[in-house]
Amino acid sequence: MTNRHEILWSPRVSLAKIRQFYIKEARGICDDELIEEVGIGLLARCQSIIEFTEACETGRVRCMRCARQGQSTIIQRNMKKPSALLQCPVCAWQVRWRIYKSESEKADGQLHGGHALDAFTRYMRVYPKCQTREEKIIAIDQLIHEFHWFLIKENQPAKANKPAGVNLLQGNIRDVFNLLNELTYGEKTPPELIARKKWWLEQQKKKAGRK
Numbered sequence: 001m002t003n004r005h006e007i008l009w010s011p012r013v014s015l016a017k018i019r020q021f022y023i024k025e026a027r028g029i030c031d032d033e034l035i036e037e038v039g040i041g042l043l044a045r046c047q048s049i050i051e052f053t054e055a056c057e058t059g060r061v062r063c064m065r066c067a068r069q070g071q072s073t074i075i076q077r078n079m080k081k082p083s084a085l086l087q088c089p090v091c092a093w094q095v096r097w098r099i100y101k102s103e104s105e106k107a108d109g110q111l112h113g114g115h116a117l118d119a120f121t122r123y124m125r126v127y128p129k130c131q132t133r134e135e136k137i138i139a140i141d142q143l144i145h146e147f148h149w150f151l152i153k154e155n156q157p158a159k160a161n162k163p164a165g166v167n168l169l170q171g172n173i174r175d176v177f178n179l180l181n182e183l184t185y186g187e188k189t190p191p192e193l194i195a196r197k198k199w200w201l202e203q204q205k206k207k208a209g210r211k
């Protein structure tokens with residue numbers, strides 16, 4: 001018996017929504033509703049990424065059925081057995097690990113946090129504490145301009161690889177790059193966003209120089 005249909009993850013945020021967010025922000029007319037929609041959507045997605053990554057890396061699997069009831073139950077899987085049965089001691093939800101993994105990999109976009117996990121974790125910590133709209137905008141902007149980092153040699157700074165946006169935003173790597181490169185800002189844009197864009201372009205230049 002399997003309860004695989006209960007394996008559900010938060011979707012990626014649409015590129016159109018992000019574009020709209022920046023266009024409105026540049027004009028100084030980004031409403032709180034849109035900020036929250038993007039901010040909370042990214043938060044839910046980060047939660048899914050962290051949860052799945054943890055299940056893969058540490059074997060701590062959060063019960064999907066309990067989670068829907070607002071309860072957090074961790075099932076420790078046997079990491080040595082790819083087919084180990086995950087069984088929730090609280091609600092009896094059960095699924096084999098290989099099913100959990102394959103269903104999750106079929107889900108919307110890349111779920112494994114890879115070398116951008118710190119960025120997702122930081123956003124999870126920062127966004128819920130943001131008080132003002134400007135703080136929220138800066139947190140969102142920072143998250144979607146992150147990269148998966150690439151360590152070439154010990155003692156050398158890591159290099160940017162693919163954008164962390166591939167985990168967060170709909171579309172392929174090219175779509176995400178194009179969107180972020182095309183973003184333009186207005187007079188009311190916070191200076192942090194302009195500095196971040198400059199930084200983002202510099203990382204890409206270094207990346208190109210590597211080849």
Ligand SMILES: [Zn+2]
Pocket residue numbers: 063064065066067073088089090091092093
């Ligand atoms: Zn459960």
